[in-house]
Amino acid sequence: MRQVLALGVAVAVLAGCDGLVFGPLQKPGGPVSPGITDPGRLRTLTTAQVFEELKGTCAGCHADGMNKPFFASVNAFQKLLVEDTAWVVPAKPAQSNLLALLEGRGTGQYTQMPSTGDTFSKLAADGHTTVNMAELSLWISSLETQVTTPTGPVVDTYLKRKTAEQILNALYKQLGLTESDFINSDLDAIADYATRSPDDYFQKYGEKPGAANWVALGGPNYVEGLARKTDVGATFAQALTPISQAFCRRSILKSGNNALFIDAKLSDTSATAKASIENNIRSLHLKMLGQPATDDDVAELLGLFQEVEPKGTTTAWTAVCSALIRDPLWVFY
Amino acid sequence: MRFCSALLLLLSALTACEGPSASSQPSTASSRHPMVAALPLSPTRQLRRIHLALRGSEPTLAEYQAVASLSGAALTSKLDREIDAALSSPDFYEQMVLWGHEYLRNSRYNQGTVEGEENLWFGGQAGQLDTCPSGTANAGAFGIFSNPGQGASWLSEGDPVSVCDDVSQAVTVEPWWAPGTTVKAVGRAGNGRRTYNGRDCGILRGGSGPFRLKDVDQNGNVDPGCGCGPNLIYCIFYPESSVPFPAQNDGRVHYPDGQRRLIWEEPARLFAHIITHDKPFSDLVLGDYTVTTSRLQHAYVRSGRPFSNATDADEWWRVPDTKAWREVKYERMNPLLLAQRDYTFDPRTQDGFPLGVPSAGVLTTFGTQGAFARERVKAARWLETLACRVFSAPDPKQVFNPFKRDVATEGSCQHCHQTLDPTAIHFKRQYHTERGVIYWGGLKPWPWDQGWANENLEPFGRWQTFFIHDTWLTPVTEARLNENPNARFIDFLPPEQKLFGQTSDGTIGPLGFAKMLVNSGEFDRCAVQRIYSHFASRALDPVEDKDRLNQLIERFKTGGRQMRPFIRALMKDDELGRGL
Numbered sequence: 022m023r024q025v026l027a028l029g030v031a032v033a034v035l036a037g038c039d040g041l042v043f044g045p046l047q048k049p050g051g052p053v054s055p056g057i058t059d060p061g062r063l064r065t066l067t068t069a070q071v072f073e074e075l076k077g078t079c080a081g082c083h084a085d086g087m088n089k090p091f092f093a094s095v096n097a098f099q100k101l102l103v104e105d106t107a108w109v110v111p112a113k114p115a116q117s118n119l120l121a122l123l124e125g126r127g128t129g130q131y132t133q134m135p136s137t138g139d140t141f142s143k144l145a146a147d148g149h150t151t152v153n154m155a156e157l158s159l160w161i162s163s164l165e166t167q168v169t170t171p172t173g174p175v176v177d178t179y180l181k182r183k184t185a186e187q188i189l190n191a192l193y194k195q196l197g198l199t200e201s202d203f204i205n206s207d208l209d210a211i212a213d214y215a216t217r218s219p220d221d222y223f224q225k226y227g228e229k230p231g232a233a234n235w236v237a238l239g240g241p242n243y244v245e246g247l248a249r250k251t252d253v254g255a256t257f258a259q260a261l262t263p264i265s266q267a268f269c270r271r272s273i274l275k276s277g278n279n280a281l282f283i284d285a286k287l288s289d290t291s292a293t294a295k296a297s298i299e300n301n302i303r304s305l306h307l308k309m310l311g312q313p314a315t316d317d318d319v320a321e322l323l324g325l326f327q328e329v330e331p332k333g334t335t336t337a338w339t340a341v342c343s344a345l346i347r348d349p350l351w352v353f354y
Numbered sequence: 355m356r357f358c359s360a361l362l363l364l365l366s367a368l369t370a371c372e373g374p375s376a377s378s379q380p381s382t383a384s385s386r387h388p389m390v391a392a393l394p395l396s397p398t399r400q401l402r403r404i405h406l407a408l409r410g411s412e413p414t415l416a417e418y419q420a421v422a423s424l425s426g427a428a429l430t431s432k433l434d435r436e437i438d439a440a441l442s443s444p445d446f447y448e449q450m451v452l453w454g455h456e457y458l459r460n461s462r463y464n465q466g467t468v469e470g471e472e473n474l475w476f477g478g479q480a481g482q483l484d485t486c487p488s489g490t491a492n493a494g495a496f497g498i499f500s501n502p503g504q505g506a507s508w509l510s511e512g513d514p515v516s517v518c519d520d521v522s523q524a525v526t527v528e529p530w531w532a533p534g535t536t537v538k539a540v541g542r543a544g545n546g547r548r549t550y551n552g553r554d555c556g557i558l559r560g561g562s563g564p565f566r567l568k569d570v571d572q573n574g575n576v577d578p579g580c581g582c583g584p585n586l587i588y589c590i591f592y593p594e595s596s597v598p599f600p601a602q603n604d605g606r607v608h609y610p611d612g613q614r615r616l617i618w619e620e621p622a623r624l625f626a627h628i629i630t631h632d633k634p635f636s637d638l639v640l641g642d643y644t645v646t647t648s649r650l651q652h653a654y655v656r657s658g659r660p661f662s663n664a665t666d667a668d669e670w671w672r673v674p675d676t677k678a679w680r681e682v683k684y685e686r687m688n689p690l691l692l693a694q695r696d697y698t699f700d701p702r703t704q705d706g707f708p709l710g711v712p713s714a715g716v717l718t719t720f721g722t723q724g725a726f727a728r729e730r731v732k733a734a735r736w737l738e739t740l741a742c743r744v745f746s747a748p749d750p751k752q753v754f755n756p757f758k759r760d761v762a763t764e765g766s767c768q769h770c771h772q773t774l775d776p777t778a779i780h781f782k783r784q785y786h787t788e789r790g791v792i793y794w795g796g797l798k799p800w801p802w803d804q805g806w807a808n809e810n811l812e813p814f815g816r817w818q819t820f821f822i823h824d825t826w827l828t829p830v831t832e833a834r835l836n837e838n839p840n841a842r843f844i845d846f847l848p849p850e851q852k853l854f855g856q857t858s859d860g861t862i863g864p865l866g867f868a869k870m871l872v873n874s875g876e877f878d879r880c881a882v883q884r885i886y887s888h889f890a891s892r893a894l895d896p897v898e899d900k901d902r903l904n905q906l907i908e909r910f911k912t913g914g915r916q917m918r919p920f921i922r923a924l925m926k927d928d929e930l931g932r933g934l
Contacts, residue, residue: 080749088741088742088879129855148753150753180892181407311398311402313396
């Protein structure tokens with residue numbers, strides 16, 4: 022339960038949120054640019070409205086994820102464009118390079134926008150935009166000096182989910198396993214929850230054991246054009262849970278493999294060797310999570326061990342091991 | 355401890371959504387704006403992040419124990435050494451190969467979905483060698499046989515298998531695929547001829563497919579004169595090949611050391627090579643070299659063989675490890691992929707043919723040329739990959755002029771094609787079929803073929819359909835096309851068009867695009883965003899991280915665009931020491 026909750030916490034953190042803080046930037050009225058013959062018929066637009074009106078023409082090259090994402094959001098439009106006097110000089114449309122660019126009079130790297138084809142002003146004059154140059158000029162005229170608006174608090178979430186490769190690598194290395202414990206030399210599965218990249222299947226047509234688990238963990242299939250995923254969705258969680266249990270049990274049952282038994286033996290019980298089990302949990306915590314365990318951590322995992330212990334120590338250690346694998350500290354780095 | 359961390363992060367996130375005053379919150383070392391900082395990582399968790407980010411694996415228990423008690427300067431020094439060691443490790447190269455696949459996104463090399471299609475691999479463009487059966491006098495010797503093994507009658511262009519019982523037929527040869535060793539070859543395979551009856555034996559032609567040496571004279575007789583050339587360089591052998599489809603292993607993307615597989619791997623290997631050899635990352639698109647193994651290089655050499663026989667005497671194959679990826683100049687493999695960096699050719703005013711197209715790093719790899727079918731698809735993929743462009747449908751409110759004939763200037767298509775077509779124009783000449791045959795549009799050996807075009811045969815049929823005069827993709831007049839049909843392959847941006855605000859210097863082919871991409875700053879900006887996202891575990895926010903992004907771009911450029919020093923500095927930044 023605690024792992025599910027903790028994983029959910031991490032997902033929530035990764036998902037983040039939008040915290041737009043947008044101050045009143047408009048003043049009513051204001052001077053009208055030269056050239057506007059009938060200002061009475063022009064709309065006086067707010068910055069948010071200008072964003073919406075320009076988006077159709079501009080977002081194709083300036084949306085989220087692009088190099089200059091002025092139109093990723095209203096906030097981006099405000100912070101990257103409106104507040105930058107390189108583009109917009111409040112109350113001074115004639116000095117605003119944004120308008121010069123839209124009219125094809127730019128002097129920088131780009132001399133016009135859109136960068137190819139007709140200028141925005143030509144498109145507007147031909148009726149291919151929903152806002153015209155006069156209205157844009159009026160909007161800039163109406164702007165007061167822009168004060169850099171405070172941004173909402175942001176959480177630095179330097180968290181990255183392990184990739185499928187890293188998950189598989191860690192499972193093998195930490196649990197003393199190899200691929201041959203799951204897939205034989207003929208590339209047939211010999212144990213449940215085999216996991217293998219479909220890109221690594223040579224000389225084999227048809228069934229590719231473990232490929233479905235691989236993809237469920239977000240692993241890519243580049244050969245077939247399937248990109249990597251690193252989200253923490255239901256598919257990932259539903260794959261990791263049984264895989265962790267299967268790999269842990271396989272590790273415990275593998276002859277001569279002591280990867281999970283650093284300070285204790287499989288035969289130890291909490292009734293006869295509680296200290297050894299606690300020490301082993303402490304070592305596994307550091308080995309698998311990269312974090313020294315607190316006494317509370319050890320107590321919590323010992324409680325899990327004892328809860329399952331009546332079903333046998335193999336099952337109890339499987340529970341502890343798989344709980345560690347589903348811990349956010351194991352999944353993220 | 356971990357629950358405290360997680361809960362704190364959760365609370366922080368929730369607080370951020372509610373938007374209280376930020377003034378009471380601690381700031382990060384970068385002090386970009388008031389924010390809730392992620393907690394500093396413990397020494398062991400820092401070590402783990404370094405290992406996972408740079409090596410792809412986690413430290414051992416002993417390695418954790420070695421840093422658990424460190425702090426201050428001792429910890430910093432230890433972690434710095436760990437970063438340096440990881441960046442120099444073979445693990446890092448392998449991680450960069452994986453990232454290269456992710457970064458470049460080229461899927462398998464132009465393979466159809468029809469079962470068995472891979473058996474018809476022509477990409478090697480080489481004669482297929484078989485071996486004399488056991489029990490014969492020359493058992494194991496290489497030859498080109500008719501009716502080999504299974505009696506496939508359509509492979510009747512070779513020698514009779516009886517040559518395997520004639521010891522006088524066997525010669526000793528050092529094969530290109532195993533330098534320093536010798537093999538036996540029998541019959542025509544070992545005759546070593548480069549020419550026969552005036553014919554250049556290095557160019558395969560006719561018959562059931564170019565992967566066989568079949569040649570038929572004017573009377574329909576099989577011409578047995580040509581063989582596999584010096585060091586069997588005109589031929590290829592796959593140890594586990596089988597009849598009647600001897601080339602099938604080279605045609606399967608999942609077969610190790612098969613050509614289709616190697617062609618798929620090449621872009622990611624070049625990506626990793628540039629990073630781990632501290633070359634400018636811009637070489638990814640501007641470089642005149644790639645990386646190959648011998649078997650992959652053979653495909654490049656064979657595809658270029660109709661244009662020059664220089665590779666016959668080059669002995670490019672004499673390398674210590676034939677399967678090791680090594681840097682090779684494109685032009686040495688294939689004379690059409692020019693080393694010249696400023697080669698121009700304007701078919702609107704110049705008659706004749708260009709010498710080739712300048713090589714351009716990953717842009718001229720067979721892998722990406724084949725995986726991204728057609729010039730406009732190439733344009734879209736490269737703009738997404740290298741300039742962080744996103745292509746989506748236009749806003750429904752947007753009004754467009756009616757479409758007539760040019761998608762770049764008319765109709766709703768122009769929403770994307772205004773950017774796509776000025777890029778696509780640089781990628782018009784290479785055409786890769788599903789079987790690996792490469793057509794070089796508008797180059798001398800294969801000039802425009804109106805007969806093929808009229809019959810709508812690929813690729814001429816498509817070229818005729820899509821390379822329309824007086825469009826952005828083909829800015830050539832109808833009169834000039836009638837005069838010189840090869841002018842439709844114009845592959846540079848004319849002065850009246852711009853890309854990224856740049857005017858072309860006239861360099862033709864993908865290199866012309868690459869120059870504008872890099873000179874505009876778009877390449878650097880996109881690369882830094884992608885590097886940061888990969889190693890710093892979060893994407894740079896276009897608004898909140900604006901200054902940080904500009905700082906990083908400057909650092910990237912002043913560092914000569916070398917990736918390892920840039921990554922090293924990033925890993926040592928305070929922000930990378932925070933998280934869960």
